[in-house]
Amino acid sequence: xxxxxxxxxxxxxxxxxxxxxxxxxxxxxxxxxxxxxxxxxxxxxxxxxxxxxxxxxxxxxxxxxxxxxxxxxxxxxxxxxxxxxxxxxxxxxxxxxxxxxxxxxxxxxxxxxxxxxxxxxxxxxxxxxxxxxxxxxxxxxxxxxxxxxxxxxxxxxxxxxxxxxxxxxxxxxxxxxxxxxxxxxxxxxxxxxxxxxxxxxxxxxxxxxxxxxxxxxxxxxxxxxxxxxxxxxxxxxxxxxxxxxxxxxxxxxxxxxxxxxxxxxxxxxxxxxxxxxxxxxxxxxxxxxxxx
Ligand code: NDP
Numbered sequence: 481x482x483x484x485x486x487x488x489x490x491x492x493x494x495x496x497x498x499x500x501x502x503x504x505x506x507x508x509x510x511x512x513x514x515x516x517x518x519x520x521x522x523x524x525x526x527x528x529x530x531x532x533x534x535x536x537x538x539x540x541x542x543x544x545x546x547x548x549x550x551x552x553x554x555x556x557x558x559x560x561x562x563x564x565x566x567x568x569x570x571x572x573x574x575x576x577x578x579x580x581x582x583x584x585x586x587x588x589x590x591x592x593x594x595x596x597x598x599x600x601x602x603x604x605x606x607x608x609x610x611x612x613x614x615x616x617x618x619x620x621x622x623x624x625x626x627x628x629x630x631x632x633x634x635x636x637x638x639x640x641x642x643x644x645x646x647x648x649x650x651x652x653x654x655x656x657x658x659x660x661x662x663x664x665x666x667x668x669x670x671x672x673x674x675x676x677x678x679x680x681x682x683x684x685x686x687x688x689x690x691x692x693x694x695x696x697x698x699x700x701x702x703x704x705x706x707x708x709x710x711x712x713x714x715x716x717x718x719x720x721x722x723x724x725x726x727x728x729x730x731x732x733x734x735x736x737x738x739x740x741x742x743x744x745x746x747x748x749x750x751x752x753x754x755x756x757x758x759x760x761x762x763x764x765x766x767x768x769x770x771x772x
Pocket of ligand 1: 642643644648672690692696713714749750753
């Protein structure tokens with residue numbers, strides 16, 4: 481069965497739209513988000529466009545703040561200070577990747593965790609790990625929500641996460657080991673130095689693959705009935721007008737009949753990530769409203 485992230489994300493957007501509509505009808509102001517982008521990476525520009533459109537559809541006021549590729553780290557940090565202080569901004573994010581001369585770590589450290597709608601700053605990561613109220617990293621949160629909405633339990637399950645990035649793999653593992661109903665899994669976190677990845681995967685009830693390499697997860701690595709969540713977004717050249725197509729990290733065609741559930745690319749985790757961003761923005765807004 482397909483884990484239809486596009487559909488679930490549209491249900492979440494409808495829920496958010498209704499909630500924000502009620503807030504505004506009751507005389508409240510709409511939540512607001514700023515998206516900072518540096519340079520002209522085509523993939524980043526598409527992601528930013530999609531995020532802003534998704535915000536507008538649910539009633540979140542969104543604005544883009546664009547810098548040229550050669551902006552200095554200092555100028556970007558100053559912009560973050562401005563957004564941290566700006567009372568009209570509930571949340572913001574800095575689209576990654578950044579040019580090499582800018583430290584993503586320094587940028588993440590500067591963002592006020594209460595406005596960090598990507599859930600990537602150290603305070604949010606730490607709070608999530610400790611099981612404290614936090615803004616969660618958007619992609620793992622979206623994956624957890626996708627599993628929940630398909631009634632796929634994680635409690636007592638063996639979950640293999642492939643990839644240990646700070647934005648997907650590590651926070652995903654962290655959510656799944658939490659002592660709650662959406663966690664309680666036994667998690668193995670794999671990476672390029674993991675020996676016998678195939679044998680590890682064959683033990684799994686659920687595999688979450690986030691490596692950025694097409695066909696990393698193949699048919700022989702997956703037990704019949706396993707759940708596969710494919711996070712990867714890879715461009716593969718083809719004969720289409722665009723000259724490429726998108727695919728994930730799993731061999732979807734070979735796996736789709738072997739798995740009990742599998743998420744497609746596109747249309748799986750990607751839309752869920754954007755839905756989580758919208759949820760996180762509303763969460764940041766509510767936090768600020770209760771502090772006003
Ligand atoms: P990174 O490049 O930061 O990390 C990749 C991870 O995968 C690393 O930990 C690396 O190991 C591991 N890895 C790479 N190749 C293998 C392999 N053959 N076997 C085992 N482990 C491997 O990637 P991200 O986490 O940022 O992104 C992963 C993919 O997910 C990308 O395609 C990205 O575009 C996509 N993505 C999709 C999102 C969505 O919303 N759908 C959101 C974010 C990312 P090591 O640490 O040892 O190098």
